[in-house]
Amino acid sequence: MTQSPVIRLDLDEATARRVSDVLEDAFPFGEVSISAFETGPDAWRVEVYGEPHMAAEELASAMREALGPESAGLRLEAGAIDEHDWIAKSLAGLTPVPAGRFVVHGSHDRDKISPDVIGIEIEAALAFGTGHHGTTRGCLLAIDELLNQRRFERVLDLGSGTGVLAIAIGLAQQSPVLATDIDETSARIAGENAEANGAGAFVTSIHAESFDHPAFGERGPFDLIVANILAGPLVELAPDVKRHLAADGRVVLSGLMNHEEERVLAAYTAEGLTLVKGLQLEGWSTLVLRD
Template identity: 75%
Template structure:
């Protein structure tokens, strides 16, 4: 089916910022966004809409979301009979993060055997590894797994399930993935199965900690949550309540300027920061009681 495409040419910093803004603005599953280098000092952002979205409507939505930065729009076209998800990922290179490498199917044969490859095929849910928050979480997880084994793992707000999959594959042990969005929960389970982690990852649609799966599987000795600063602050009491003694928490989805607010919310629950990583304007915090 015909697929709308809006393409922007920008410098690296602006391209990454624009991609972040668009991911936050567009509704879940509405578009697929990729930002990649096309030549020195030249980056491209591509926004693929759903097949039923008029290209003029997609272009206008991008302009309204970006304001002055939409001047980088150089093309708005309709592609006939295109696999829009696959094309949106063609420019994305594998992303290394410690022992992990997140990649698309088009790079499957390029992943070396001495790393844990995680194949995430499209931005139908948040977390392809090409965002500073996902990479920050994977780096934090890699360091924690180098210190000890975690028996009861929760990936809260799992999106594509990439974090739960990473932990499960590294440990060959169970991990619970939950998301408030039913489609995300389904996609996370499908991704786990596609990556050989289906027997370890249980993906559940859960809108809050009152879901019985949290009591059945907790308390957790590792909780990872790559969501947004506001929900992270709101969830601080329940995250602390479901954390086992000696457990660890990894938080991301917060911008550098939001870090203090999140730190304070968790400090009030007795959880303090052990490590902070800052990538592309985003922070990833590792905490312990």
Template identity: 55%
Template sequence: MQVRYFAHGPKAEAELWYQALETAFEDEGAPLGLTEIDEARQIYEACAYLDVADGGADRAGEFAEVTGVPLGEVGCEMLPDKDWMAEVLAGLKPVRAGRFLVHGGHDRGKVDADDISIEIEAGMAFGTGHHGTTAGCLMMIEEELLRRTPRATLDLGTGSAVLAIGAAKFGAIDVLATDIDPVAVAVARENASANGVSDRVEVIEVTGFDSPTIAERGPFDLIIANVLAGPLKEMAPDFAAHLSESGRVILSGILVDQGAGVLDAFDAEGLRHVKTLTMGEWVTLLLER
């Protein structure tokens, strides 16, 4: 039996809930949703379709714990037997970011000759490219790779490898992609292979910058990190230590009101602000040494 668990709130909160749900239920590939339900008040719904065994324990508590939503505010809806993953896939529209088109296999026919295709399936979790931070990073990547070809590129916290795949395809460059989660690493490798860039995208499991491979491949001319504001600020010294003298950094996963704090942390390490791209409640930052 499948149950749809959901919560309603302002857009920024609902997006954070959605991100938390992606991380928490990635192993079981649970279909997720983020939908505007009240345009006038800007209220959004974040939901997760979770399997519940007949007679098994209700999972509303899991949803509440993951999102931080009070248990009494978590809604649930019993669902008939249905292929909900197929439903989610059918509802995911291609995302365009500059020349990039992020899409599922069901939308291959919508890729134009001039598009740079990045095919990511929703069932693989870890990000399908439908978040504003991903689009912002892809647009920044395109600008940077038009400006110059980096000698070495790092995608820190790669998730589904959307950004690493995009950089490898657009610039015909090699990218070192990392993630802390072994399942994410496996998924990223599968995605790189499915997109024909497994020879250019190397994916490794590592926490932060603590890897001999990172030390050997650096210093990097371009470091991309779509993570969260807190970890980015903590790792600012590591970014500076692994960046080349003319290197640049693309950062996202940052809410608009968190941007100044992230910039201050990196400025303290000698990285100056070059550009900010705002996508809804989120910003993508470009910095250089």
């Protein structure tokens, strides 16, 4: 039977959450599966499962590189797991996550989702963007609140990843959403997820490496732009986001850690946007701004 590498780290809760967040940001979709769970009083374990073609040493080295100086004091315990058990372990770590009217879940929990909420099914192998990350949940909570206030006719999900945010908006409003990502695989996955969740008629997912793509001009200006990416790209994209935002539009930004909030906010206020609300979850920030 095919085996996959697994790396285990035993940590305190704060370190476990920080390490799992950094690793989720560092690895491409589907390359690893990451779970963090409590094993005792202030005792947590982070488990990172690689694909069958990866050697444990290769996975450990990539993890140390992603963690940088913080990896120096960490003990990475390497092992292997049968592919069937890898899938089961991945699924076991992903319980349904509620965020306002939305609940993000895996197919293994499909029958547990109440009909009075909007269920969004995202598989465990996709890792970042499953709703278990503080940035995704923060965005969904912000979106839920915004949709309670008004309807948005032209919506952009910039750096859509799994497409979870675009799917949420499309299903909630039964309206069009443009989902874009600089990674072709991510754009394809977002489109597939939209179809699987019954949002295919609403979500258009495209591969776009910059705002030069004609779709932005054809579908904009946007009265709602959501961008769950990273702090550096968010800062760089501030002028383009402003340029493609409709008058009185709203912007939801995430993918930034709490200490990066001030730098990102400064870039957008410099473009004339105003902070409406900030939300902090698990060390990550979500910002809601208006034109």
